[in-house]
Amino acid sequence: ACGGGSTDTGSSDDGGDLIRVGFSQLGAESGWRTANTESVKASLSEENGFDLTFVDAQQKQENQIKALRDFIAQDVDVIAFSPVIETGWDEVLQEIKDSGIPVVLVDRTVDTTVEDPFVTWIGADFKQEGTTAGEWVAENAPDAKIFELQGTLGSGAQVDREEGFGEVVGDQIIGKASGNFTRAEGKTAVEAALQAYPEMTMIFTHNDDMGLGAIEAIEAAGKVPGEDIQIVSIDGVRDGLQALVDKKFNYVVECNPVFGDQLAELITQVADGADVPKETIVIDAAFDQTITQADVDARLY
Numbered sequence: 634a635c636g637g638g639s640t641d642t643g644s645s646d647d648g649g650d651l652i653r654v655g656f657s658q659l660g661a662e663s664g665w666r667t668a669n670t671e672s673v674k675a676s677l678s679e680e681n682g683f684d685l686t687f688v689d690a691q692q693k694q695e696n697q698i699k700a701l702r703d704f705i706a707q708d709v710d711v712i713a714f715s716p717v718i719e720t721g722w723d724e725v726l727q728e729i730k731d732s733g734i735p736v737v738l739v740d741r742t743v744d745t746t747v748e749d750p751f752v753t754w755i756g757a758d759f760k761q762e763g764t765t766a767g768e769w770v771a772e773n774a775p776d777a778k779i780f781e782l783q784g785t786l787g788s789g790a791q792v793d794r795e796e797g798f799g800e801v802v803g804d805q806i807i808g809k810a811s812g813n814f815t816r817a818e819g820k821t822a823v824e825a826a827l828q829a830y831p832e833m834t835m836i837f838t839h840n841d842d843m844g845l846g847a848i849e850a851i852e853a854a855g856k857v858p859g860e861d862i863q864i865v866s867i868d869g870v871r872d873g874l875q876a877l878v879d880k881k882f883n884y885v886v887e888c889n890p891v892f893g894d895q896l897a898e899l900i901t902q903v904a905d906g907a908d909v910p911k912e913t914i915v916i917d918a919a920f921d922q923t924i925t926q927a928d929v930d931a932r933l934y
């Protein structure tokens with residue numbers, strides 16, 4: 634193996650009845666992603682009837698495209714992937730289509746000219762997540778001056794969360810920048826934003842990890858996160874909900890990454906050539922500071 638990305642494969646030729654799946658995960662950028670990867674690997678296990686080739690693209694589209702081409706060469710039964718951004722897939726999706734291998738799209742979405750590029754998609758309603766966050770702000774902080782910490786630019790999660798939020802409270806936004814869904818880049822973006830927008834009273838972050846980076850930047854600047862600068866976030870990973878209990882986050886819209894079992898079921902049906910719904914929306918909740926430590930401790934991820 635070469636060219637970036639780590640591969641781990643349990644494949645062998647004696648896997649007679651196993652469903653051979655190539656899964657291109659976009660990276661390991663966040664707590665959400667780690668939980669999602671664990672869930673996918675646990676569900677697509679050999680015990681459950683799968684021969685999984687899992688490749689982590691380290692947030693690079695070129696690594697994903699290479700992995701997808703490898704899956705075609707291996708002639709797997711089903712290709713599953715979480716696209717890092719929405720565009721740039723036309724060529725490889727056409728190649729997959731020509732190979733006849735069915736595609737299951739996971740988590741993020743694609744924007745492509747290829748017709749019927751995938752059999753089915755499973756993921757969350759990102760736009761609704763942004764809307765839910767916006768509605769909390771409209772109700773609880775209608776005067777807040779908001780800096781928006783965007784996820785990876787051009788990703789479905791960034792585009793749709795921004796749209797949903799902006800439709801509700803767009804006129805309160807004073808600035809935006811991307812933190813690429815990571816804690817480190819979220820921190821850097823907020824350090825710069827604290828200089829550029831001293832009037833800021835709230836950060837809307839597209840994921841918890843960037844929000845946790847924001848906390849570090851805010852505290853380093855001598856301000857109090859959750860008070861001087863409120864934080865509204867998306868995901869609901871354990872560290873994010875802990876920040877809510879600690880009153881450093883103010884509101885968190887959940888995005889549930891634990892859908893490996895549903896994915897396994899879909900892949901099985903697709904491999905059998907059975908009819909499947911075009912999309913499966915994973916159900917999300919939302920939490921405010923009334924959440925308890927016991928709720929956080931009971932969390933699976």
Ligand code: GYE
Pocket residue numbers: 662663664665666740741757790814839840841842867868888
């Ligand atoms: O919110 C973020 C991750 O695509 C839903 O990607 C996913 C997002 C998730 O990096 O933490």
